[in-house]
Amino acid sequence: MKDLFERIVKDKGPLGKWAKQAEGYYVFPKLEGEISNHMKINGKEVITWSINYYLGLANHPDVRKVDAAAAEDYGMAYPMGARMMSGHTKYHEQLERECAEFVNKESAYLVNFGYQGMVSAIDALVTKNDVIVYDMDSHACIIDGVRLHQGKRFTFVHNNMESFEKNLIRAVRIANETGGGILVISEGVFGMRGEQGKLKEIVALKKKYNFRLLVDDAHGFGTLGKTGAGAGEEQGVQDEIDVYFATFAKSMAGIGAFFGADKDVIQYLQYNMRSQMFAKSLPMAMVKGALKRLDMIRTMPELKDKLWENTNALQKGLKENGFNIGNTNTCVTPVFLEGDIPEAMAMVNDLRENHRIFCSIVVYPVIPKGMILLRLIPTAAHNLDDVDKTIVAFSSIREKLEKGIYKRISASFV
Numbered sequence: 001m002k003d004l005f006e007r008i009v010k011d012k013g014p015l016g017k018w019a020k021q022a023e024g025y026y027v028f029p030k031l032e033g034e035i036s037n038h039m040k041i042n043g044k045e046v047i048t049w050s051i052n053y054y055l056g057l058a059n060h061p062d063v064r065k066v067d068a069a070a071a072e073d074y075g076m077a078y079p080m081g082a083r084m085m086s087g088h089t090k091y092h093e094q095l096e097r098e099c100a101e102f103v104n105k106e107s108a109y110l111v112n113f114g115y116q117g118m119v120s121a122i123d124a125l126v127t128k129n130d131v132i133v134y135d136m137d138s139h140a141c142i143i144d145g146v147r148l149h150q151g152k153r154f155t156f157v158h159n160n161m162e163s164f165e166k167n168l169i170r171a172v173r174i175a176n177e178t179g180g181g182i183l184v185i186s187e188g189v190f191g192m193r194g195e196q197g198k199l200k201e202i203v204a205l206k207k208k209y210n211f212r213l214l215v216d217d218a219h220g221f222g223t224l225g226k227t228g229a230g231a232g233e234e235q236g237v238q239d240e241i242d243v244y245f246a247t248f249a250k251s252m253a254g255i256g257a258f259f260g261a262d263k264d265v266i267q268y269l270q271y272n273m274r275s276q277m278f279a280k281s282l283p284m285a286m287v288k289g290a291l292k293r294l295d296m297i298r299t300m301p302e303l304k305d306k307l308w309e310n311t312n313a314l315q316k317g318l319k320e321n322g323f324n325i326g327n328t329n330t331c332v333t334p335v336f337l338e339g340d341i342p343e344a345m346a347m348v349n350d351l352r353e354n355h356r357i358f359c360s361i362v363v364y365p366v367i368p369k370g371m372i373l374l375r376l377i378p379t380a381a382h383n384l385d386d387v388d389k390t391i392v393a394f395s396s397i398r399e400k401l402e403k404g405i406y407k408r409i410s411a412s413f414v
């Protein structure tokens, strides 16, 4: 019999195999300094485009003050225990009421992390008789939640309504046999490519196929819709989303997440969602901090306006300079280039060291082999000078990529 770890030592996985060349720089880099549009890496200042705090709240002085006061008043432990047992407070309830109201749902339930919450909510919402239909490009938290499902599941081609309906028809056939129902899952905004989920088209099929809709709006919350209530508000279908989800890890610049739905559904989640029943509740400092952030999102529309001013300038500039930014219709700004992983590393090194730009680099297996995605997340904390410098830098690295310069440099990596 083999030692279980034999494989782990030999095969570190599609990303892990690059650890020796990449660790500490391309992966697990250490950004230093206060969270802002300019931070430091290896002592050098860079323009940061990879932090998802869309509205610039992470380091806002009013937010810092409330965070510090809450930590001072309660410590970082309070309350101890799961919500159900001993970890419940009136402030958790207040935050739930305010989140529900903000996204126009009857009720809400807090979770400690979006990822775990989503996995657990999917697990709680379906039984083995139910059928799940979900977008192929879904975030890992959705994929992993679906993995727990013991019944049938079907994926549809990303944002493709023909494929969606075809899979709904298959789902209806199965659900009729088992006596179960259908859960459809989409994202409000697909965070890699920046495309909104086709929520309007999806809900148009609700009557015909009688399904319930769960939407992960991690990137839409705070950035889309008139009030910032997200992709559902933007597309005029918020009421048709049966279970709405957003994390606090993006626009809210914190930790935690919530689900919004009708009272009965939320009460069901409170009593059946294992990630909350068997885990400590969100610390008070996060709850108080989230109340402050939500208040700012509600009362300071200028934050979202500034975010969009920067987003529009960045996307327009990139397009005018011939970059392929895919079909984004949100703040997430992907720049698609062609090359292999070593080339991508050489290019990002040049971007950081010589152009002083820090952005996320996404490669296979997250996107198809041979593609490089540089993903930019504009925020309200950026300015137009950051945008201009970035477009100049991107034009320069694209030229070198096309001339094969990074290929030559990267030959020494392998």
Ligand SMILES: Cc1ncc(COP(=O)(O)O)c(C=O)c1O
Pocket: 112, 113, 114, 115, 116, 118, 139, 141, 187, 191, 216, 218, 219, 247, 248, 249, 256, 257
């Ligand atoms: C679409 C989506 N869903 C869920 C999550 C997970 O949220 P959290 O960071 O709160 O675990 C993320 C964050 O990366 C996300 O982008």
